Amino acid sequence: MTTLDLTGVSRWYGNVVAVNDITMSLGPGVTGLLGPNGAGKTTLLHMMAGFLAPSRGSVTLDAVPTWGQPEIYRRLGLVSEREAAHGFLTGWEFVHASAKLHGLADPRAQAKRALELVEMTEAQDRRLSTYSKGMRQRVRVAAALVHDPAVLLLDEPFNGMDPRQRMHMMSLLHDLGEQGRTVLFSSHILEEVEQVSGTVQVIVAGRLAASGDFRTIRRLMTHRPHVFAIQSNDDRRLAVALMGLPSVAGVGLGKEGLTVHAGDYGSFTRELPRIALSQGIRVRRLIPSDESLESVFSYLVTA
Amino acid sequence: MNTTIAWITARGLFGRRRFLLLLPLPVILVGMAGLGWAIGQSADLAGPVLVGIGVAVVLPVIALIVGTAVLGSEIDDGTIVHILTKPIPRWKIVLSKLAVAFGVSGAVVAAAMFVAGTIVDGVRFGLAFAAASAVGALAYSALFLLLSLLTRRPVLIGLMYVMIWEGLLGNFVSGTKVLSVQQYVVSLADRWAATELVTGTVSMGVAVTMSAVFTVVGTWLAINRLRLFSVAGETS
Numbered sequence: 001m002t003t004l005d006l007t008g009v010s011r012w013y014g015n016v017v018a019v020n021d022i023t024m025s026l027g028p029g030v031t032g033l034l035g036p037n038g039a040g041k042t043t044l045l046h047m048m049a050g051f052l053a054p055s056r057g058s059v060t061l062d063a064v065p066t067w068g069q070p071e072i073y074r075r076l077g078l079v080s081e082r083e084a085a086h087g088f089l090t091g092w093e094f095v096h097a098s099a100k101l102h103g104l105a106d107p108r109a110q111a112k113r114a115l116e117l118v119e120m121t122e123a124q125d126r127r128l129s130t131y132s133k134g135m136r137q138r139v140r141v142a143a144a145l146v147h148d149p150a151v152l153l154l155d156e157p158f159n160g161m162d163p164r165q166r167m168h169m170m171s172l173l174h175d176l177g178e179q180g181r182t183v184l185f186s187s188h189i190l191e192e193v194e195q196v197s198g199t200v201q202v203i204v205a206g207r208l209a210a211s212g213d214f215r216t217i218r219r220l221m222t223h224r225p226h227v228f229a230i231q232s233n234d235d236r237r238l239a240v241a242l243m244g245l246p247s248v249a250g251v252g253l254g255k256e257g258l259t260v261h262a263g264d265y266g267s268f269t270r271e272l273p274r275i276a277l278s279q280g281i282r283v284r285r286l287i288p289s290d291e292s293l294e295s296v297f298s299y300l301v302t303a
Numbered sequence: 304m305n306t307t308i309a310w311i312t313a314r315g316l317f318g319r320r321r322f323l324l325l326l327p328l329p330v331i332l333v334g335m336a337g338l339g340w341a342i343g344q345s346a347d348l349a350g351p352v353l354v355g356i357g358v359a360v361v362l363p364v365i366a367l368i369v370g371t372a373v374l375g376s377e378i379d380d381g382t383i384v385h386i387l388t389k390p391i392p393r394w395k396i397v398l399s400k401l402a403v404a405f406g407v408s409g410a411v412v413a414a415a416m417f418v419a420g421t422i423v424d425g426v427r428f429g430l431a432f433a434a435a436s437a438v439g440a441l442a443y444s445a446l447f448l449l450l451s452l453l454t455r456r457p458v459l460i461g462l463m464y465v466m467i468w469e470g471l472l473g474n475f476v477s478g479t480k481v482l483s484v485q486q487y488v489v490s491l492a493d494r495w496a497a498t499e500l501v502t503g504t505v506s507m508g509v510a511v512t513m514s515a516v517f518t519v520v521g522t523w524l525a526i527n528r529l530r531l532f533s534v535a536g537e538t539s
Contacts, residue, residue, distance in 0.1 A: 051387070051534035068530060073390045080534075084381030086311060088318040100307045101389040206503065 002062055002075060002150035002182055003027050003046060009057035011043050018043040020206040023056070026151075026184055030177035032193030033186040041186040044082055044203065045155050048184070049078040061151065061260045077144035079137070081155035081186075087129030091120055094128060096144040114142040119168065134158035138169070145176075152176060154185040157190050170196045174222040185255070190194075194218065223248065226265045230272075231257035231285040238281050245271055258283065308386060310397040312373050316407060319412055325366055328361045328414030337358065345423045349500035353420060353432055358439070358488045362412050363465040366440050369408040370447030371457040373400040378451065378523060384534060393529045409440035424500055427434035431496035431509045439488035445521030446484070452528040480504050487514045 004026040011019040012249040019040045037042050046052040048058050050066035050073075059066045066072050077111050086094060095114055099107035115121050126138055137157060144152060157173070158166050173196050177183045185300040186192050193200055193214065200217050210217050232238045239251045242260060247267040252259040262268035276283045316322055320477060325394075339348035374397075377383040386396055412431040420429030446464075450457040465485075472479045473486065480486040487510040490503025503510070 046534055051384075053531075053533065057434060070390050070392060071386075073388050076388075080381070080384050082384070084384060086382050086385070088314055089311070097307050098385065098389070101305070101386065101391060103390070144388070164424050214316055244365070248360070259520040 001180070003030060004066075004151055004182060005058075005063075006044075006048070007058050007060075007062050009044070009047060009054045009059055011040075011047060011052065011055045014154070017206055019047070019203075022206075022208045023057075024201055024208065024211060026182050028177070028180045029199060030173055030183045030185070030197040031199045031201060032197040033184055033201050033203065034190065034193045035186070035187050035188060035209075038255050039188075040206040041188075041203060042155055045078075045153055045186060049076065049153055055227045059103075073146065073149075076148070076151045076153070077149040079140050079144045079152075079154040079157060081159070085136055085140060086130045087127065090125050090127050091115065091131070091135075091142075092124040093266070094139060095124075095146055096140045098145045102147040104147055110146050111142075112146075114146040115139075117145060118142045118172065124275065128219075134162060134165035135163060138165070141169070141172070149181070149223075151182045152184070154183070156187060157185050158187065158189070166192075169254050171195075193212075226262045226268070228260045228268075228287045229257060229260060229285070229287045229289045230260055230283060232276070233282045235280060238276065238283075239274050241279050241281075242272075247271060259289070304402055305391060305395050305399045308391075308396060309403050311386075311513045312400055313378065315331065316369065316372055316403065319372065321368060321372060323535065325365055325373065325411055328365060329411060332357050332361050332415050333418050333422070334463070336422040340422045343353065346361035346500060347499075349423050351430075353416070353423060353492075354489055354501055356359055356411075357385075357419060357432065358436065358485055358492070359470060361415060362436050362439050363443055365412055366404075366443035367447050367458060368407045370404045370444045371461060372449045373404045373451075374448055375457050377450030379455075382502070383532075387532070394526045396521060397448070397526045397529055401444055401525075402511045404448060405446040406440050406443060409437045412436045412440055412445070415457070420496075424496075424498060427496060428496045428500070432492045434495060435492035436490045438491055438514050439484050441479075442484045442487070442521070445518045445525070449521045449525040449528070451534070452525055477504075481509060484514070484517060 002064060006022055006024050009022045011020060022044065033041050033044070043052065048066060050069060053067045061072050061076060061257070064072060089097070092111065095118060096111040099111045104110045113123050118141050120135065120138050120142060123131065123135060127168070128139065128215050131139065137160065141154070141171065142156070157169055173183055173185060185196070198214055199212065200214045201208060202217065210220065230238070235253060239253050239258055242248050242251050245266045248260060248264055249263045251260040272286070332352070335352045339345045339352060377386070413436050417429040417433035417435045420432040447457060447461050450461050456461055468479060469483045469485045473483050484497065486503070486505045489501060490505050490507060490510040493501050493503035494507050
């Protein structure tokens with residue numbers, strides 16, 4: 001059993017703090033690293049993969065620091081976000097070369113197994129430069145898996161994949177986790193994480209905002225206060241009526257209409273039409289105004 | 304030395320269009336030597352052609368193109384990650400890259416120098432220049448490989464070293480010659496050819512020692528640099 005431990009890890013570039021005091025322990029199974037773009041996911045992954053020294057704290061793979069230790073790559077595989085691959089090599093050459101670089105006993109058999117795992121055997125004799133983004137991604141996963149690592153790190157693995165490829169990659173990651181491997185992938189899309197992993201680490205602005213079981217975090221996300229912008233033919237009267245609802249925490253009356261702070265998403269959206277109907281008010285517009293992922297995340301930070 | 308790394312590096316080198324830049328320079332060198340021979344002025348051209356074009360331009364420029372490409376191009380496009388995520392000691396990576404850089408630039412330059420030198424003053428002259436250029440190619444390769452790890456603009460800085468330090472200052476400030484690969488190559492060729500056609504400016508001892516120092520220190524620094532090589536995320 002291999003565990004990847006981060007203890008008080010920070011990384012800064014000059015005055016900019018990219019990763020701020022993160023402590024987590026990754027064990028077997030699939031873990032999703034969720035966070036908006038620019039949250040520090042890649043920096044964190046690069047520190048886990050031994051590509052970057054933490055400014056403070058430690059990253060260890062079974063108690064061995066990952067930084068400056070090429071030997072850890074016998075047990076660790078990385079698929080970086082940057083779509084870098086030697087375009088002049090064929091898929092087979094690329095994966096076979098990886099197997100040889102790992103010094104495996106039977107590089108041909110291992111390369112064949114890895115290419116079969118990602119279903120890329122048919123296109124293995126074409127050059128990487130002729131592949132689609134999803135195909136290239138799968139070949140890169142094959143190259144990272146060729147030595148059968150206990151830990152696999154993937155940076156935004158679903159980027160640029162079509163739905164079918166995405167499904168396939170998801171089930172592949174799921175299977176790898178079931179086999180007892182420690183798999184960590186980063187994503188900025190909630191649904192991707194939801195479908196693949198049971199455990200989630202949410203990072204926002206370099207900090208670990210939430211961590212644990214996905215369902216718990218999902219519940220936190222849906223039951224958070226929501227803000228709605230509403231326009232109607234009689235804003236003032238609607239505001240008075242809405243204030244009577246227990247699900248409404250506050251109403252602001254402005255030129256552009258109403259700003260309603262609702263405590264509970266579900267009950268407010270159910271009660272609004274009923275109120276409008278009974279008061280004879282015509283609601284022209286109802287916009288949830290903070291549905292961006294960033295606001296969901298920033299809520300999690302304060303929760 | 305790792306043959307897989309060397310193989311991928313060589314494939315990458317020959318697959319890039321930049322590699323075509325290697326062709327015209329040796330052709331010019333041999334062409335100029337041939338022209339001198341045709342008009343019966345070979346001996347007068349030994350200095351200007353073999354030293355002025357061959358050692359001062361063809362050798363460093365080819366070594367620069369190849370030396371900065373073997374590792375630098377992989378750092379640029381991010382494919383370096385594939386080699387770095389393998390349990391291979393960093394010195395093996397650097398030595399494999401250096402072997403390819405030296406092999407390619409040394410072979411191209413030495414061949415051109417041999418042909419040009421032979422045209423000018425016979426086989427011994429050709430061999431002397433070929434051997435001296437090969438030594439120079441090794442020192443340059445180590446230097447430019449190191450540069451590609453130290454800066455994102457290794458070609459520019461390498462060109463500045465070759466053109467300003469070796470080309471310009473070397474002619475006016477004699478002290479700079481001790482740190483000029485070009486001067487070592489001329490001295491070595493002078494010694495091995497044993498003719499009056501070219502004269503080296505640094506002693507044989509300096510030439511041999513300093514060529515070795517450039518190679519060994521450059522390689523050693525490159526290995527240390529690669530050990531601490533950080534791959535940052537996409538910040539753009």
